[in-house]
Amino acid sequence: MEKLKAELWDKVQYIFRNYYDRMIHASVVYEGEIDIDLLRKSVYCVVTHFPILRSTFKSSAIDPHWDVNEDYTLEEMANSVICDDLQKSVLSALAKELSYKAKLQFEITVHYCRGNSAISVLVNHMCLDGADFKYFIGKIVEGYNLLARGRDISTLELKEGTRSYSQIYKDMSEEEAEEAKKLYKNVSRTGIKNKFDFTDDKDCSTRFNFKRLSQETVIALKAKGKEYDATLNDVFMTAYARAISTRLASTDDKRIVVTSMKNLRDHIKSASSEEITNLTGFMPCVIDELGDDFCDTLRIVAEQNEKSKNDKFCGLYGIPLLALAFKLFPYSIAEFAIKIGYENPLIGMSNIGIIPDDYVELDNLKCIDTFITGATKFKPYIQLTTTTFKGITTLCIAQKCSDEDERRIIDLLDAVEKELKDFIKAE
Numbered sequence: 001m002e003k004l005k006a007e008l009w010d011k012v013q014y015i016f017r018n019y020y021d022r023m024i025h026a027s028v029v030y031e032g033e034i035d036i037d038l039l040r041k042s043v044y045c046v047v048t049h050f051p052i053l054r055s056t057f058k059s060s061a062i063d064p065h066w067d068v069n070e071d072y073t074l075e076e077m078a079n080s081v082i083c084d085d086l087q088k089s090v091l092s093a094l095a096k097e098l099s100y101k102a103k104l105q106f107e108i109t110v111h112y113c114r115g116n117s118a119i120s121v122l123v124n125h126m127c128l129d130g131a132d133f134k135y136f137i138g139k140i141v142e143g144y145n146l147l148a149r150g151r152d153i154s155t156l157e158l159k160e161g162t163r164s165y166s167q168i169y170k171d172m173s174e175e176e177a178e179e180a181k182k183l184y185k186n187v188s189r190t191g192i193k194n195k196f197d198f199t200d201d202k203d204c205s206t207r208f209n210f211k212r213l214s215q216e217t218v219i220a221l222k223a224k225g226k227e228y229d230a231t232l233n234d235v236f237m238t239a240y241a242r243a244i245s246t247r248l249a250s251t252d253d254k255r256i257v258v259t260s261m262k263n264l265r266d267h268i269k270s271a272s273s274e275e276i277t278n279l280t281g282f283m284p285c286v287i288d289e290l291g292d293d294f295c296d297t298l299r300i301v302a303e304q305n306e307k308s309k310n311d312k313f314c315g316l317y318g319i320p321l322l323a324l325a326f327k328l329f330p331y332s333i334a335e336f337a338i339k340i341g342y343e344n345p346l347i348g349m350s351n352i353g354i355i356p357d358d359y360v361e362l363d364n365l366k367c368i369d370t371f372i373t374g375a376t377k378f379k380p381y382i383q384l385t386t387t388t389f390k391g392i393t394t395l396c397i398a399q400k401c402s403d404e405d406e407r408r409i410i411d412l413l414d415a416v417e418k419e420l421k422d423f424i425k426a427e
Contacts, residue, residue, distance in 0.1 A: 009278030042143030148363035161274025201402035215391030259345035262315030281315030
């Protein structure tokens with residue numbers, strides 16, 4: 001049986017399995033009905049090319065690796081259901097948690113409802129991150145469209161190379177790469193313990209809560225942000241920080257850390273990984289004081305994020321430390337050491353960014369909605385994910401929580417929206 005090396009973030013995602021569900025989720029909704037036979041053929045082509053998606057993770061104490069499976073069928077590439085409520089059916093499918101022991105590390109379902117349809121996509125986060133998740137979906141769509149137009153799917157171009165994190169150094173000068181490989185500073189440990197005020201309820205299940213921002217609102221936020229030399233992401237982070245600051249668990253320390261996940265492909269000239277993989281790093285934004293109003297907080301956030309982005313090693317800090325732990329110790333001891341030394345962000349934010357139309361437009365079908373969100377967090381961890389499609393931004397919090405926790409999350413999202421709308425009106 002063919003084996004694949006367990007790469008750095010494969011192992012880290014596995015170690016953090018008690019903090020979140022390790023899944024990455026997407027939904028795409030269409031006017032009209034998807035041809036599931038074409039979809040299955042396209043998924044089959046992509047999954048055959050990328051063996052990580054049809055492998056079983058072996059969490060050996062000595063040699064963690066992936067066993068590549070060959071006994072997969074066309075029918076297993078996508079399921080189908082007929083439903084009365086597309087959103088309810090999709091979210092139910094996305095609430096699942098795939099086992100790393102499974103034969104396939106993804107689950108795709110086509111949902112049919114009164115002439116319309118939707119695709120739900122669930123993939124083990126150990127295999128890829130948000131950037132390559134978009135790539136995976138885009139290639140499935142591209143393959144589907146080739147088949148729908150009577151063309152040969154073997155012409156579908158798919159990238160090929162290494163999944164190793166070391167590719168982030170390949171386009172650096174020798175001196176820069178040597179310096180980057182010595183960035184042992186552990187940026188995950190900030191000393192700030194503030195967290196969202198969840199309940200102690202034990203009766204929890206996966207919930208997805210959303211807030212949609214219209215194209216008009218997003219355009220206004222961009223324009224307003226520019227007045228403060230701030231990006232749209234800075235504006236979203238500011239609203240999130242201000243909303244969560246009044247909803248913290250009891251503490252005298254009012255400092256907040258909002259940690260973003262940095263796409264490390266920014267350090268590669270092609271801006272693309274060689275293979276589908278995880279290439280991410282932590283980018284914490286420490287807010288010691290919010291200031292008097294939204295604009296004060298925005299200046300603080302924008303300044304910190306700009307400073308981080310201007311650092312030529314942004315996102316790379318701490319990665320050599322992780323790599324060293326796996327190199328020096330047997331896997332079981334490295335896992336123990338990393339759990340002690342690394343802190344999963346209590347308050348996270350992931351900007352997956354714009355989903356281009358051509359990533360999701362199927363032949364002869366109109367795409368009317370789509371979103372992507374990262375892992376479902378477990379209490380006390382929380383993360384806001386943002387995606388933008390056709391000018392509309394979707395804010396999503398995926399959380400395993402109780403009914404009361406969900407009410408608090410809905411209240412948080414309402415507060416984020418209010419902060420944003422008040423900012424637009426601010427003089």
